[in-house]
C-alpha cells in the first residue's frame with residue numbers, strides 16, 4: 045500500500061508539470077467544424093444545457109473524470125474538484141479507489157459528499173483490481189463514499205508500460221458481467237486515454253453496460269506517464285506507444301453509431317475547451333469529460349484558478365450553442381457539422 049501511495053504522488057507530479065500530452069497526439073476534433081449562424085435569434089441566457097446523468101440532473105453536460113485519492117494532496121484535489129462540480133451542476137468522479145481497498149483509513153481522501161451533496165459522484169476501480177476485490181468488494185467501495193455510480197477503468201496500455209503492471213488480460217468481460225449484475229445502470233466503463241472502439245463498446249452494451257466513457261487519444265497519455273517513470277525496455281516501448289489509441293472524435297462517433305441511442309456516452313480524452321465539448325455533443329456524446337486541464341489549474345493556482353478555467357470552458361460552450369443557433373443539446377445535435385481530413389478515414393473504416 046505504501047507503494048500504491050508513492051506511485052499516486054509520482055503520477056500527480058508528472059501530470060501537474062510533465063510532458064504527458066505528446067504534441068503529435070490528436071483528438072481529431074480539429075477535423076470537425078460547426079456551422080455559424082449569423083442570426084441566432086436568442087439570448088445567451090436562454091441556453092439550457094441541462095441533461096440527466098446517473099439518475100440526477102446536470103446543469104452542464106460535463107463530467108470531471110476520475111483522477112485521484114489516497115494521499116493528503118490527492119484528497120485536496122478531490123475536494124476542490126467536487127466543490128467546483130457541485131457549484132456548477134457537473135458530475136464528478138474520484139480516482140482509483142485501489143489505495144482505499146488496501147487501506148480503509150485512506151477512505152477520507154475519497155470522501156466528497158460533504159462538499160458535493162447533490163451531484164452525481166462516481167467511484168472508480170480498475171478492471172483487474174475488481175477481479176481481486178470481487179463484486180461485493182467493489183460494491184463496498186462505492187457505498188463507502190456514497191457514490192451514485194461506479195466507474196470501471198480499462199488501461200491495458202498503461203499496465204503494459206508499468207514494470208509492476210498486469211500482463212494477463214483474460215476474463216475481462218466476465219468481470220464486467222458480474223459488475224452489471226450488482227450495479228446495473230449505475231455502472232460506467234471507461235478507458236484512460238487510449239479510447240474504446242465500436243467493437244468493444246457493442247460487446248459491453250450487449251452485456252448490459254449502460255454508460256461508457258470512450259476516453260480517447262489526444263489528451264493525457266497514461267502510456268506516456270508510465271514511460272516517464274520507466275527504465276530500459278519498458279521506457280523504449282512506452283515511448284513507441286505514447287501515441288497509441290483511438291482519437292477521441294473517432295471513438296465517440298463510431299461508438300454512438302455502434303450502440304444506438306439508448307446508451308449514455310461520455311466523451312473524454314483531450315477535451316480542452318468549451319468548443320471541444322460542443323463538438324463531441326454533435327458527434328454523439330451525451331456528456332463531455334475532462335481531467336487534466338482542471339487538475340493543472342488547481343495545482344497551479346488552487347480552487348480560484350480551477351474556477352476560472354472552468355468559467356472559460358462553460359462560457360465557450362454556451363457561445364458555441366448561441367453561434368450555431370442552438371438553445372439546448374438536442375437542438376445542437378440536429379445542426380449540420382463538417383467532418384474533414386483524417387477523421388473521415390476513421391469514420392469510413394470503423
Ligand code: FNR
Nearest residue numbers: 059109111139140197259263264313314334335336
Ligand atoms: C487520470 N485518469 C484516471 N482514470 C481513472 O479511471 N482512474 C484514475 O485513477 C485516473 N487517474 C488520473 C489522474 C490524473 C492526474 C489524470 C490527469 C487522469 C484518466 C482520466 O480520467 C481521463 O480518462 C484521461 O486523463 C483523459 O482525459 P484528459 O486528461 O485528457 O482530459
